[in-house]
Amino acid sequence: MGALLEVEDLTVWLATRRGPRMAVDGLSFQVDSGEIFGIAGESGSGKTMTAMALLGLLPHAARTSGRAMFEGRDLLAMRPRQLRDVRGRRIAMVSQDPSTSLHPMLSIETQLTEHMRHHLGLSRSAARGRAVELLDTVRIPDPERALGAHPAQFSGGMRQRIAIAVALACEPRLLLADEPTTALDVTVQAGILRLLHRLRAERDLAVVVITHDLGVMSAVADRICVMYGGRTAEVGPRERVLTRPRHPYTRGLLDALPHPEGGAATLRPIPGSPPSLGEVPAGCPFHPRCGYAVPDCRTGRPAPVLVGPGHAAACPPDPLEGDA
């Protein structure tokens, strides 16, 4: 069986006042059913634009190239009408801030049943019954009463659970979760991560989790793609990428984290800051900040090469060999 989602050479140009600028540059990855795939990177690395491109929700006048095969059809080539049937039904999205993704003036029932009735043609009472089940699945206490309430009556964590229930309503095959826990406290985050983990097991759901937090990645992702400057720096199984990183950027991100055992050692930041849109350097986009850069890094465009089982890094000199 092939992958559920197969993205090949995805490129996204955004329209700016100074002309089109490349936000995603030839990204390829695949996600299987029942898999949690993580996309990591700092702000401006192109991770959110990747999700938006898959959903056909890019800003006005943005252009894409490449292919994104989902259930045998290319998402990038679909007409808006066809995409509307996929979006919300086969592919659903959970965004960072549940206070903006839920409508403040509509009841939870309306927000949970509207798309079920549209996509699945359910009657009002059937949709309501499913809504109660969904709220129960995401562990909202007293679902019957919650249906009549409005988003403001819930805490941030509860709202994110409701947003996930809305996303799950039409039984999508793929869930795109863009920084789903960034706005939440760690205690609440733990609950949401457990929920995502349980859902993929129960429903064979594929989840793409986009986050800058490598701790979150480590908790839920099966495979991780680290993006930098719109490109893949490194992709591979969770355990390998986080314990045996082969790209200096991945290593830098991990080193910048507080040490798990605490202690007096200071934090080790990556020097410099990530490039902004349209200012991605030539050659390897990370070379100005890379401690291992050699003259070749300024010109060549390193493609991801296989460095282990299912593990690829876009860094040919293999500078980290030996000191892992």
Place this chain on the structure above:
Amino acid sequence: MTALLEATGVSVDYHRRGAPALRAVDGADLSLARGEILGLVGESGCGKSTLGRAVVGLQPAAGEIRFDGRPVVPLGRRRRDPGMRGLQMVFQDPYASLNPRRYVGDQVGDGYLLGGTSRPEALRKAGELLERVGLPADAARRYPHEFSGGQRQRIAIARTLAAEPSCIVADEPISALDASAQASVANLLVDLVRELDMGLVFISHDLSVVRQIADRTAVMYLGRVVEVGPTRELWSSPAHPYTRALISAVPRADGAGVLPVELPGDVPDPARPPGGCRFHPRCPLALPECSRDDPPLVALRGGRSVACVLQTPGEPVRPLATRRKDAT
């Protein structure tokens, strides 16, 4: 060691139209010595920011707050006690805390001008401070928008340093920054504390950063400080079940695929806190008396304090059980 900053029984009420007053901080105690970094952690809405604002006098509060032995009076229309210049604050959002229309150098120099330094001298010293916090020499003649978020937070820190503070309260100073900028700004704060022998209250929801840089950590829950202690010991053997829950909820980037432990339930509405111990409805170890008795913060051995009936005053910390024992 005498305390540089000492707060005893601090309470803050927010008065709301048509609703009962909300007690955001309810009898919290804090103390900070020179050269010490105190991490203040807790979930959103626990009152950590309000307590931070109260101890620098930005928020009227009941209770006693003393800085360098003098009472901290809430900021009002009258001129601030000059003795309070040494007590300064760094805010979360460096986009909001700097004036977009003034040169960076002028803004940093303000502190010196207020201290009676002449204008050219203030500008010269401002330039030095900007270099000290790691900005290029020409930063003084530029505007805030020309800098990245991390650099702006450095400017805000330089601006604070111009008042020659002995104590800084930093409210989520790195939360708005990118991952790599977070580490470098946190390092800067630590260096400054060591070098200038200042005190730093580092308010953050990011426990792993606090663990890395704080000498002592205070944990707040629903307006109360529920545990204080040396950071290392507090992490290795938490005395309060809430502290343990917070720590085990932090995911580790070790690639092991371990799901963090969930703390069931939500933080209750601070306007209607539960009776007894405020944590008891969510506490995995709650005893029958916890719904009745409100435990005070008491000192244990080893510089630790906790507000929990499971610990005995004056004794070492008793390790917490995994689960509640059946009806004892």
